[in-house]
Amino acid sequence: MKISSLKRLISPRVSIQGKIFVAFSLVTLLGIVAVTSIVYLYMRETIKNNAITSVTDSIRQADESLNLRLEEIGRLNTVVVTNQTVINTLLSAAEEPSYEWFEEQKRIEEFLSAVIAYKPYISRVAVIGLSGKVFFVGSPWLDQNVIKTPMMNYLLQNGSGHAYYHLTGSVDSIVTGREIRYNRSGIGIVMFDLSDEFIKKTYDVKPTPDSMLYVVDENNEFIYQPKTSAIDKGTIMKLSRELAGSGASVERIIDQKPYLLISRKSEYTGWSTLALVPMKSLLNETVRIRNVLVEVAIIVFIIIVIGTLQVSSRITRNIRRLRSMMKHVMEGNLTLPSVEIQSKDEIGQLYQAFKRMVEELNRLLAGIRTTEREKHEAELAVLQAQIRPHFLYNTLNTVKYLAKLNGVPNIVEVSESLIELMRGVLGNSNEFLSLQDELQYVRSYVNIEKYKYVEPIHLNIEIDNEELLRCxxxxxxxxxxxxxxxxxxxxxxxxxxxxxxxIYEEINELRIEVKDNGKGMSKEQTEALFEAKKGQTGTRFSGMGIRNVHERIVRLFGEPYGVSLYSELDAYTKVQIRFPLLPGTDRMQQGE
Structure with missing residues (x-):
């Protein structure tokens, strides 16, 4: 590794401490933001649900309170329409201003006063005869003109049971009426007016100061509405029809402002109650809670950042020490400082590995220095011995020259073959050579060996294609x-x-077969020949036998290349060499 690369590795732009700090800070920030958001949304939804529950319960309680009063008025209606005094008075022929009429008025008013005694929610009770007689207790004033009003017509049409009419004017009230019958014929109406103040007090449901509540009857008339309404009547009626008292709670945008709408329909009266709560006012508390959560989150984040800075500094302290040691070594100082890293974690293990590496580097450098010294000594020895091969060649040439002078051709041939063979072995340092040169070495070797034996030795070389000699x-x-x-x-x-x-070519391979007509070998001898140890194969010239040749070929080119041996006792021995075909190109460096 280059020194510049090592410097970049040791001194990165962003330190590990910085990465740990940034990573912890980001994870903490994301966690705080997530938790704060979840808490805020949960509390917002909780406040919203609590408001829905509170308003719904308040509306239900208001409806139940009103229903109790209406049920009580219904019972009073029954008391009045079945009272014989009331029926006799309406059937009486006495006319105003007669004495009998004053007596009848006194009796009915006393009866009606007793009926509504201790019932402040009833502002007026009246008995109206179809003949024109009108008797009432309470306010406002009532006279015969009431008979021709739309209210009277409505009560007569729907008064067989209970009818409710919203009376507006100088004083608003809810009028409940029931028809008075005699011999299956209607003779009049009894009316009870429910106090408008009681209705306002009953439906004064305000979860927020700017909340609005509306009560709409089946005729799309307001039974109750706030004094000041920011929404027009048409919109309220439309929303009431859409929700139809379903009891649902929805969010709607009205006049570009979000509202929470809560609806309920009374089973007793059939009136629909619609509450509109502005979301802004409803969630004012959540805004305050959100601000508190943000402040707390910021404080917690600052504390965690400070803690993370301290923790990351302690975690990376040993890393900084190790980096300082690496810089020290990079500058060429192979002695480590006396302060060691004692931790047992990965950094401690890395320090121990670095320490062993430095020790090994010192050992290798010492070995290199020794090797360089020995190499220098060997080079001197080689320079001193360079003259020896030349001296040997010159000596052999001298022997050859003397043999020629004395007419000894055998010595001349042996000297020439030995000179040629030694030139190839000692003078050629390449691992590869052409097949033609290799055959020439073989010829030289056979020329030398044939003079050792009584019987002559013949060498026959058969080549299928002369081009193979260039391989x-x-x-x-x-x-x-x-x-x-x-x-x-x-x-x-x-x-x-x-x-x-x-020598021949087969399946894009160079095949060489060496066959002799000697005594042959048994299977055990063949196996022993391949299993012999290097240097102990019986070769006397080169120190390498059949097994060495086979291992050299397999090491360079792998299977199935190599040497195969076939033999038969007292017949022959044949050795086959399978070698890759390397024609036309100088492959002298293949073995490097």
Missing amino acids: HVLKLMLQPIVENAIIHGIASSEHEGVVSIR
Whole structure:
């Protein structure tokens, strides 16, 4: 690794402490925001639901309170319409201003006063005869003109049971009426006026100061409405019809303002109650709670940030120490400071590994210095020994020259072959060479060996294609095999020895077969030949036998390349070499 890369690794733009701090801060911020938002939304929904529950309960209680009063008035209606004095008075022929009429008026008013005694929610009770007689107790004033009013017509049409009419004017009230019958014929009406103050007090439901509540009867007339309404009557009637007293609570935008709408319908009167609560006023409390939550969240975040800064500093303290040590080593100082990292966590393990690495680096540097010194000494020795191969070549040339002078051709041939063979072995440092050169080494080796034996040795080389001679093979790949054939096969036989080499191409491979007519080998001898240890295969020239050649080929090119051996006792031995076909290109560096 380059020094610049190491510097970037040791001194990153953002430190681990900074990353830990930022990561913890972001996670904390997201957590606080999430929790605060959830709490705020939950409390907002809770306040909204509480308002709905409160308004719904208040409306229900108001309806129940009104229903109790109306039921009580219904019972009073029954008392009046069944009273014989009332019936006799309405059937009487006495006319105003007679004495009898005054007596009748006194009796009925006393009766009506007794009926509504201690009932402040009833502002007036009246008995109106169809003949024109009108008797009442309470206010406002009532006279014969009431008979021709729409209210009277409505009560007569619907007064067989109970009828309710909203009377407006100088004094608003709810009029309940019931028809008075005699012999199945209507003779008059009894009316009870429910006090408008009682209705206002009953429906004064205000969860917020600007809330509005409306009560609408079945004729789309207001029974109750606030004194000041920010919404027109048409909109209220439309909303009342849409909700139809379903008891639902919905949010609507009215005049560009959000409202919470709560509706309920009375089963007794059939009146629909509609409450409108402005969301802004309803959620004023949630705004205050939200502000408090934000303040608390900010304080908590600041505390956590400070704590995170301290914790990240403590966590990365050993990392900073290790970085300082690495810088120290990077500057070329391979002695670590005396202060060690004692933690047992990953940083401590990393420090121990770094410490061992520095120790190993010191050891390697010492070894390199020793190797360099030895290399320098070896180079001096090589320089001193350079003259030796040249001296050997010159000596052999001298022997060859003397043999020629004395007419000894055998010595000349042996000297030439030895010179050629040694030039190839000592003078060529490449691992690969052409097949033609390798065959020349084999010829030189056989020329030397044939003078050692009584019987002659013949070398036959058969090549299917001359182009194969240009292919590159491993140096000294054939010589050990030919040497093995001569020494172990032909040398011990009693007839002329023949070594045949056949070279051919098959399946894009270079195939070389070396066959001798020696005594052959058994299966055990063949296996022993391949299992022999390196340097102990019986070769006398190069120190490499058949097994060495096989391992060199397999190591470079893998299976199925290598050496195969076939033999038969007292017949022959054949060695086959499978080698990749490497034609036309210099492959001298393949083994590097």
